[in-house]
Amino acid sequence: MRVVLAGGGTAGHIEPALATADALRRVEPEAEITLLGTERGLENRLVPERGYDLALIPPVPLPRRVTPELLRLPARVRGAVRRTADVLRERRADVLVGFGGYVALPAYLAARRLGLATVVHEANARPGLANRLGARFTSYVAATSSTVGLRNSQEIGIPLRRAITSLDRASTRAEGRTFFGLPQDAPTLLVFGGSQGARRLNLAVDEAGEALTAAGVQILHAVGSANIDAVTPRPGYTPVAYIDRMDLAYAAADLVLCRAGALTCAELAAVGLPAVYVPLPHGNGEQRLNAEPTVEAGGGLMIRDTELNGSWLVQHALPLLTDPDRLAEMSTAAARLGHRDADERLVEMVRQAASEGGGGHGE
Structure with missing residues (x-):
């Protein structure tokens, strides 16, 4: 199985992606795993240290207020989506797994364009823009909380490192x-x-x-x-x-x-x-x-x-x-509120999405 994980930017996105990669490798040692990131994210240090392939795409930070950057946003998104689609084709990906943030946004759009199986994981109690969009494209949505408000979401917790669990x-x-x-x-x-x-x-x-x-x-x-x-x-x-x-x-x-x-x-x-x-x-x-x-x-x-x-x-x-x-x-x-098996549960969801292909029954 060939899997691309979109979890770059902050540790809150990268660590669950890496924990999922570790769990996937335990289940399928021959799996080909790539993480998406940008040249300025923490993933440039963390991903190679853990022995995984890292593919870089252009960053698309979303402005919080009306600025000149907002006018350039559509062109930046299109460029990032094109580059992400190239990565997905080059890696011959079977499934994309997104963890939110500005790396996930172009990844969801690229996967949608290619008809690629997609899984979404939301770590926060209140989802961000990227995951609100990604959850519309697939029925495979995992979340930390049952109250997250994303359609089809299953409460599994956050994938964590084995050293913690x-x-x-x-x-x-x-x-x-x-x-x-x-x-x-x-x-x-x-x-x-x-x-x-x-x-x-x-x-x-x-x-x-x-x-x-x-x-x-x-x-x-x-x-x-x-x-x-x-x-x-x-x-x-x-x-x-x-x-x-x-x-x-x-x-x-x-x-x-x-x-x-x-x-x-x-x-x-x-x-x-x-x-x-x-x-x-x-x-x-x-x-x-x-x-x-x-x-x-x-x-x-x-x-x-x-x-x-x-x-x-x-x-x-x-x-x-x-x-x-x-x-x-x-x-x-x-x-009593801890989840120690979220990594394994997410991997099962990823394997199911990959086996069905096309990823979703979303809108």
Whole structure:
């Protein structure tokens, strides 16, 4: 089987695509797998590192407001669709799998033009433009939530790396804390806000740091590569630029302070790790919607970006970190919402779409 995955741009699109590729290779070792991306996306590093073929197409970012770029958009879309169609023909693709974002938009249109089987995966609670369009072309639509609002969608969760879905936090805790140079017996707060860090989270931790460490809490803080030179390690506080081994970071942690991207929410639920979610105040509000199910189930807390500060962390996060019974209850609640088999379920959908050909019964 020959599969093209359109999941470039951000980690939230790339990682589910790579997890799907890994699952497909486990089921069909001879499968020919290509990922679509652009020359400026994270996929240029992540895809080759994982050993997959990467084909580049022109980027087509969608303007959020009326600008001169909007007038050039139709021509850019046509050029990207032509290039994507060339890739699909060159790879003799049996099926296209799209994960949303600006790489998926021309891919769906090219697949439609070629009559190619198509599968759509929506990670967020609120779908974007690309997946709203792609879901009209096929009956094979997978989603994280049953309330996503896409026709024919099946709730399967988000495909995640095996390092995450196979993680046993309790049995790996000592390894995780040793890996990051943390003492074994202190309650641990893990803080991260994406590859560049998150200014609001960083400021709140800076304000609350002394009070947290004085109470016996230790902090593992991914501050972002641009900020690492401005912070100083101290007893109880371990700053790092970026965390490559998120599985070990999750194993080391008792509570997380983080944004609420779809991938983050899915990983924390899969491993049963309580979190304080601070949704980005931008976009269409999808981050708040991503975290709501876990928070409503009792597996986490949520605080508005503008309301997060050091005092809030001391008042709300510190009591949690020093209450192992409540943390255990929250862990159980979060884990009930986790999907550890989404990669395998999506691969079954891909195989079915490929076997039927033409991809869809959409409009």
